[in-house]
Amino acid sequence: MPPAFVHRITKYDPADRDAHGHYVGVDDTESDHGPVEAAYLAAIAAFAKACDVDRLEIREPGVAGAVHFGGEPRVAGHGLAGLFPPDLTGFHDGAKVSLAVALELVRIMLRGQGAWCGLEAGNSFAVDVGWDLYVYVGSDRQCPDVVARTRELGLFPEPVTASPHAADLQEPGVTEAADADFWTRLRSMLASERTVLLEENHVRNAARWHRLTEANLDAVRAGLTPRALLTVWPDLNPDVDAVLAALPEDGSVEFVREAQDGTIAHVFADSADYQELAFLVADATAARALSAYVDERHPLACAALPDSDGVLRARW
Known part of the structure; x- marks a missing residue:
């Protein structure tokens, strides 16, 4: 089961959404590589600390689209250079990483550098990064102080029923085990x-x-x-x-x-x-x-x- 409480965290003011919830304001959808990006990471770290989480599991990792003839990766190493070796040893489903490494993975995803994954700590905590700087944080507790802190950071945490990237919302893929x-x-x-x-x-x-x-x-x-x-x-x-x-x-x-x-x-x-x-x-x-x-x-x-x-x- 996914964590019971989920917040969608964005830099987009809910006042600038239309009747369907679509953002219609003027903020761009790219990471600023600066204070706004840092605010996202600080908010995620605060939620993790509140849930007593210091290690997370990589889930469903991937890298930028399949290599096409004449094509080049968007960023060399898919943004993972310095975190994992060139052959990506250690970057696989089920691999455990420290919170510090997990936050760097979130940074890579916010910047759209090529690599992506979900991050989970059992049923206690989860982070999904979607398109356009939409981040979904799941927790096993409500964390009102962290929600308030996230607002102080200039972001907008909004409670939602579930992350759209939650595993239980996806169609099952390969079900045969290599046994x-x-x-x-x-x-x-x-x-x-x-x-x-x-x-x-x-x-x-x-x-x-x-x-x-x-x-x-x-x-x-x-x-x-x-x-x-x-x-x-x-x-x-x-x-x-x-x-x-x-x-x-x-x-x-x-x-x-x-x-x-x-x-x-x-x-x-x-x-x-x-x-x-x-x-x-x-x-x-x-x-x-x-x-x-x-x-x-x-x-x-x-x-x-x-x-x-x-x-x-x-x-x-």
């Missing part, structure tokens, strides 16, 4: 296929790729990110020219290729990009094109890693 049966089925696939391609989504819009064999399965499994989403595809094709020739005339694809050093990367491309794509992957040793459209993607298997107690808590 013992999943790994048994995967071993059976490898016995017949010899090699398959494993996509490991450690955060939304980012993936690590592994060519699985019976020989390396246990080692790859041991290194997977907790609560990762695992999707199994047919193996890469060593005939890269054939993969390029079979690309659809229209639409978008996710092109996965293996470099000569064994690293595997992916990029999204439209039909207009195919000529440049062919140049980009000229040195690839194997490749596979996956449809970019959800209803056209048909993996061999898909499941999320459960926790050590066997319970599936990841939200995908």
Whole structure:
């Protein structure tokens, strides 16, 4: 259950909302990287202190949209440089962080630098950052003194029924756990296929790729990110020219290729990009094109890693 009390905290005066609750004032929707941003962080910290919370759990993390051909992240490292290593180790669903790190994550989200996540402390406390500097803070107590302090900071805390980002309001995604049966089925696939391609989504819009064999399965499994989403595809094709020739005339694809050093990367491309794509992957040793459209993607298997107690808590 989410926390019982939820406040929507914004810099927007309720007097400047229309009859439907839409803000019609003149304040912009960007962080000022200054005193207003600091006020948001101070208010969240005050709510956390009132709820006796000094550590929070990262939930449903993601980074800026999937890499498109020729595209660049909005901010290098999605704003996470200095908080997490370049491979984002430690930034995953269920990871515990200090309140100080959690506040820096909120700062990144307020600035729209690319990374996002929910932050929770059991049923006691939760923070969701939405669009346009809308922040939702859930608490297991009413915190009237903190509400008053938030107003003193120049912000407007308004009680609401629930955060629109609350997990219980979302449609369930992947419900299959990568349990013992999943790994048994995967071993059976490898016995017949010899090699398959494993996509490991450690955060939304980012993936690590592994060519699985019976020989390396246990080692790859041991290194997977907790609560990762695992999707199994047919193996890469060593005939890269054939993969390029079979690309659809229209639409978008996710092109996965293996470099000569064994690293595997992916990029999204439209039909207009195919000529440049062919140049980009000229040195690839194997490749596979996956449809970019959800209803056209048909993996061999898909499941999320459960926790050590066997319970599936990841939200995908």
